[in-house]
Amino acid sequence: MIAEIGHAALIIAFTLAVIQALVPLVGAQVGKVRWINLATPVARGQLLFIAIAYACLTYSFLINDFSVRYVATTSNTALPLLYKISGVWGAHEGSLLLWALLLSSWTVVVSIFSKGIPKIMLARVLSVMGMVSVGFISFMLFTSNPFVRLFPAPVDGRSLNPLLQDPGLAIHPPMLYMGYVGFSVAFAFSIAAMIDGKLDAAWARWVRPWTNIAWVFMTLGIALGSWWAYYELGWGGWWFWDPVENASLMPWLVGTALIHSLAVTEKRAAFKSWSVLLAIFAFSLSLLGTFLVRSGVLTSVHAFATDPARGVFILVFLIIVVGGSLVLYAWRAPALRSVGQFSIVSRETGLLVNNVILATMAGTVLLGTLYPLVLDAMGVGKISVGPPYFNQVMLWLAIPLYLMMGIGFFLRWKKDTVSRLSRKIVIPFAVSLVIAVLLPLLFAPEQHGLTFIGSILASWVALTALLWLLNSTTSPFKLPASTWGAVIAHLGMAVTVTGITLTSVYSHEKDVSLAPGESYEISDYQFKFIGVTEVGRDNYIAYQGIVEASEAGKHLVVLHPEKRTYSQSSMPMTEAAIDAGLFRDLFVALGEPLGGGSWSLRIYHKPFVRWIWMGALIMSFGGLLAAMDSRYRRSRKVKLEGANNEK
Amino acid sequence: MMTKWIGIALLMLSVQLHAAIEMYQFEQPEHEQLYKKMIDELRCLVCQNQNLSASNAGLAQDLRQQTYEMVSKGQSQQQIVDYMTQRYGDFVLYRPPVKLSTVLLWFGPIIMLLMGLIVLMMSLKKRKQAMDEALSEEQQLRMKQLLDKGEK
Amino acid sequence: MKNSLPLIAFVLLVILLGVGLTLDPREVPSPFIGKPAPTFDLPKLYASTDSISVAEMKGKVWLLNVWASWCGACRAEHQVINRLVKNHQIEIIGLNYKDNADQAKQWLQELGNPYASIAVDHDGRTGIDWGVYGVPETFVVDKKGIIRYKNIGPVYQQDVDNTLLPLINQLQQESS
Numbered sequence: 015m016i017a018e019i020g021h022a023a024l025i026i027a028f029t030l031a032v033i034q035a036l037v038p039l040v041g042a043q044v045g046k047v048r049w050i051n052l053a054t055p056v057a058r059g060q061l062l063f064i065a066i067a068y069a070c071l072t073y074s075f076l077i078n079d080f081s082v083r084y085v086a087t088t089s090n091t092a093l094p095l096l097y098k099i100s101g102v103w104g105a106h107e108g109s110l111l112l113w114a115l116l117l118s119s120w121t122v123v124v125s126i127f128s129k130g131i132p133k134i135m136l137a138r139v140l141s142v143m144g145m146v147s148v149g150f151i152s153f154m155l156f157t158s159n160p161f162v163r164l165f166p167a168p169v170d171g172r173s174l175n176p177l178l179q180d181p182g183l184a185i186h187p188p189m190l191y192m193g194y195v196g197f198s199v200a201f202a203f204s205i206a207a208m209i210d211g212k213l214d215a216a217w218a219r220w221v222r223p224w225t226n227i228a229w230v231f232m233t234l235g236i237a238l239g240s241w242w243a244y245y246e247l248g249w250g251g252w253w254f255w256d257p258v259e260n261a262s263l264m265p266w267l268v269g270t271a272l273i274h275s276l277a278v279t280e281k282r283a284a285f286k287s288w289s290v291l292l293a294i295f296a297f298s299l300s301l302l303g304t305f306l307v308r309s310g311v312l313t314s315v316h317a318f319a320t321d322p323a324r325g326v327f328i329l330v331f332l333i334i335v336v337g338g339s340l341v342l343y344a345w346r347a348p349a350l351r352s353v354g355q356f357s358i359v360s361r362e363t364g365l366l367v368n369n370v371i372l373a374t375m376a377g378t379v380l381l382g383t384l385y386p387l388v389l390d391a392m393g394v395g396k397i398s399v400g401p402p403y404f405n406q407v408m409l410w411l412a413i414p415l416y417l418m419m420g421i422g423f424f425l426r427w428k429k430d431t432v433s434r435l436s437r438k439i440v441i442p443f444a445v446s447l448v449i450a451v452l453l454p455l456l457f458a459p460e461q462h463g464l465t466f467i468g469s470i471l472a473s474w475v476a477l478t479a480l481l482w483l484l485n486s487t488t489s490p491f492k493l494p495a496s497t498w499g500a501v502i503a504h505l506g507m508a509v510t511v512t513g514i515t516l517t518s519v520y521s522h523e524k525d526v527s528l529a530p531g532e533s534y535e536i537s538d539y540q541f542k543f544i545g546v547t548e549v550g551r552d553n554y555i556a557y558q559g560i561v562e563a564s565e566a567g568k569h570l571v572v573l574h575p576e577k578r579t580y581s582q583s584s585m586p587m588t589e590a591a592i593d594a595g596l597f598r599d600l601f602v603a604l605g606e607p608l609g610g611g612s613w614s615l616r617i618y619h620k621p622f623v624r625w626i627w628m629g630a631l632i633m634s635f636g637g638l639l640a641a642m643d644s645r646y647r648r649s650r651k652v653k654l655e656g657a658n659n660e661k
Numbered sequence: 662m663m664t665k666w667i668g669i670a671l672l673m674l675s676v677q678l679h680a681a682i683e684m685y686q687f688e689q690p691e692h693e694q695l696y697k698k699m700i701d702e703l704r705c706l707v708c709q710n711q712n713l714s715a716s717n718a719g720l721a722q723d724l725r726q727q728t729y730e731m732v733s734k735g736q737s738q739q740q741i742v743d744y745m746t747q748r749y750g751d752f753v754l755y756r757p758p759v760k761l762s763t764v765l766l767w768f769g770p771i772i773m774l775l776m777g778l779i780v781l782m783m784s785l786k787k788r789k790q791a792m793d794e795a796l797s798e799e800q801q802l803r804m805k806q807l808l809d810k811g812e813k
Numbered sequence: 814m815k816n817s818l819p820l821i822a823f824v825l826l827v828i829l830l831g832v833g834l835t836l837d838p839r840e841v842p843s844p845f846i847g848k849p850a851p852t853f854d855l856p857k858l859y860a861s862t863d864s865i866s867v868a869e870m871k872g873k874v875w876l877l878n879v880w881a882s883w884c885g886a887c888r889a890e891h892q893v894i895n896r897l898v899k900n901h902q903i904e905i906i907g908l909n910y911k912d913n914a915d916q917a918k919q920w921l922q923e924l925g926n927p928y929a930s931i932a933v934d935h936d937g938r939t940g941i942d943w944g945v946y947g948v949p950e951t952f953v954v955d956k957k958g959i960i961r962y963k964n965i966g967p968v969y970q971q972d973v974d975n976t977l978l979p980l981i982n983q984l985q986q987e988s989s
Contacts, residue, residue, distance in 0.1 A: 315710035340820035347816040370777035400755025706946035
């Protein structure tokens, strides 16, 4: 019964989404005020019914209704409560419902926080977002219905993949989806501007906070995915350039270019067509990611569905949304030409160079991800493109990026000269070079070319970011939130690259076989294997290893790596034991019993690995600060005051 | 189409979801380094989204054993790569070989970057030129105005 | 014109993805097509002191069918293999891959033994030499000992009718 209600709610939401997509848009074209004003209430109605549908699905999970096929394939009576709730988005159909829910939520939030935006533009924005909703809801209704029944209903469900039975599941997908969906706002604003035929600094001021927030969620989502893979998969890796990982990195790279481009569009009324194009690309890449994960075109450990039929549907959706927007761009781009002028040496140019590098990085990830498909489609043969390619190529692109990040702060808007720039840069660069060379020499266990590269990039960006705070004539504390946000975000980048460099160069790993009582030492850390016991929990039993870790003889912690066998599957699963630290992680994974009480163990020492995600957190905080700049809220206050005064 | 992979799927069901831990002894540290590098850069053909290092598929275990034996015999990286590609094609390499068909892949990024920067510089120069021309037109107009004024 | 560049690039991308929907990214084509079959000299399943080698098959068109008793898809294709041998007198050598001899014999007793001989690949080394990465797989070898075709996955009747039989007939016409 509940599932049918959910299904019906989804159908109603679909109808409302169609109305939301068409009526305000037409109304804006022909000037029908009633139709224009329909946008907000219809969007709210759509959210209501999507929420009802979502609640129905969640309820089915909670009451173990295995007559709903999706619940039967994804859940199980023994599944802990947290995973019954988060398992709703654990597979294809449910994750689409989550997408739709977040999309309609963002739409309503945009309709609320839009006091300064002209009604016609708002109507167009909400309509475009409605079109995307139509796409996702129809995808569900026609090919991926979460409410399909299963007869006869099985006694118990197949359960959630043990890898997903982890708190990481509860946060990583929603965060990531908030990012993907958030970029639809900038996309919708771009379409609205193109239809309108003009775009000004005010437009950029409206779009920036939404884009910054979307970027923040995207950053967090990617970082969470990386962190989760690290501790869950048990081999110490944190990024594998898997097609689905790449599918999230591409919009992030373009989104980063977008937030910089929007800054210029707001401040200097320049880069208009760049901003529009980047907004289209960022969201298109989000949709492309959806396609790649669900169509079976690429193999991925993440693939939700490998169904070419579903793939066709999404491809058609992509053609309509992305193709339509690019046709609009080809037609309207001349109208968006910026009149802002700036000389060749200027901060504007610096930011354009930054955009080119970021776009190249995104293009490179796309190239590597799709290249095997290209060769296969041409009948040339099958190749694989993996970490060895991406790590090498992206490193080479990261170097100019980080260098530009530092230079950017010193460039003057509109007009600067090479001589002035060089004068300003020389000393900071020399200082950062000295720091970059000294730190590894003093503290690193051994020297390595990569260490110096990472170290110069990190110290250059960190130093220039701090200088930006200190160099301006105003006191740092009087600087606007957006400046602080930028500084902090750049610092975050420095922290992340430090983590990546140090963990890549100085990690140690060893497979050992230890009898009870035996020890092994890595990098001054001793690991003493005590033994293995058996433990049982809600839905699994496990062999639990006991390993005492000490540093230079001093006891640190007892680690409990586990090898779990879940009741619903015969596949054993490793849960590594990690002693997390600010400057290093100690990681132990349990292998196989070797007889006589001995077991094989994998031991890792991973220095600075947490800095990778800490940097991402710092970056996100910076982005959040920038989004909350009072500038964006000032216009509302002024408007309200003006309205009050008129009374 | 999906049923075609039942056999492979069954093979996969015996896969354990954790990295394999094997005790291999190496005579020289360079051997161990080469071994680790190879199993990192070779793709598992069963669990196709893992390298040989992470995969615990039966075939991955066999190929790791094979790699270990080759490394211990003193074979070079190229010899090991050749062995694998002879049997499984380039698909088994996560580092795509540089050949005619992959030239665009390996040089694409630098080409994209250079082209992007060149196009950028060219459009900035064009814009500057247009600005200068417009300016000089403006200057000419002003000069004319001044001259006209002067003549009166 | 330059404003249409993104659109043109997108169209190319869509074409690529459309073609991609018809392909199978998991399938690994064999690098042995057109190359000599790798040698092996393995003990037979039913006469473990005897051996079967690739060299013995020179001058004949034959199939190598890789199978195991633990493989469900092998079970599914076995009737097709049986029919192929019965109706067309094709010579098929079985490669018993990483299996237990008793279980293999039991399996054949239950499902039928169409093989001219069965080579036992106990540790999978021969499989690796042939580029086997899943079970079942079937290779077609010509009179000169060159591998001409590899069927990845189970052999279905339509594969027999549309691909294998025409190819085998063509190869029979060729000289050795």
